[in-house]
Amino acid sequence: DIQLTQSPSTLSASVGDRVTITCRASQNINSWLAWYQQKPGKAPKLLIYKSFGLQSGVPSRFSGSGSGTEFTLTISSLQPDDFATYYCQQYDSFSSFGQGTKLEIK
Amino acid sequence: QLVESGGGLVKPGGSLRLSCAASGFMFSDFYMSWIRQAPGRELECLSYISFRGDAKYYGDSVRGRFTISRDNAKNSLFLQMNALRADDTAVYYCARGGSHSAFDFWGQGTLVTVSS
Numbered sequence: 001d002i003q004l005t006q007s008p009s010t011l012s013a014s015v016g017d018r019v020t021i022t023c024r025a026s027q028n029i030n031s032w033l034a035w036y037q038q039k040p041g042k043a044p045k046l047l048i049y050k051s052f053g054l055q056s057g058v059p060s061r062f063s064g065s066g067s068g069t070e071f072t073l074t075i076s077s078l079q080p081d082d083f084a085t086y087y088c089q090q091y092d093s094f095s096s097f098g099q100g101t102k103l104e105i106k
Numbered sequence: 107q108l109v110e111s112g113g114g115l116v117k118p119g120g121s122l123r124l125s126c127a128a129s130g131f132m133f134s135d136f137y138m139s140w141i142r143q144a145p146g147r148e149l150e151c152l153s154y155i156s157f158r159g160d161a162k163y164y165g166d167s168v169r170g171r172f173t174i175s176r177d178n179a180k181n182s183l184f185l186q187m188n189a190l191r192a193d194d195t196a197v198y199y200c201a202r203g204g205s206h207s208a209f210d211f212w213g214q215g216t217l218v219t220v221s222s
Contacts, residue, residue, distance in 0.1 A: 034209070097149040100148050
């Protein structure tokens, strides 16, 4: 099974900050990585697919990069609506998710 | 739109069948999946099924106990859950996607509680 490790687990930041979340895979997953945003009591929302593809309707302040085993999600300028939990997901071999990164207001 | 139903309270060892009604897209053109989230935990992909239902894939934690199926004529996805355990307690989501497709649409989720 492919394990995904996200860092940090919790991130405190302010509106306007640039933040980066990292996701490391236990083996090569090529570019089969997605990022999701989840707010309490809600279903996850797809932000990024295939490492860097921006899902339709998602603001351009969200971007993804990486391939192989190391990937990043960057939010260029945090907005109040961005405080949530973020998950990476690999879909190279079956599917698995990272443990999540909770983005909190500083 | 994806709308799950069928969740509820069930005793350990019991069974439950979840349904997911799809609308607004060509259901038969997409892989479909079931994903769950235990309270305060990360997401876990349980199973996905191919366009026509001829290929099915399962995660280790549910293989042999859960069965995924679909009815393209009724735009519906199903998850038959048998031999339920306390650690199956979670919100269960259906989602569009699977295999080499990310999950781009999700239902609102249905809560399954396994407890005596």
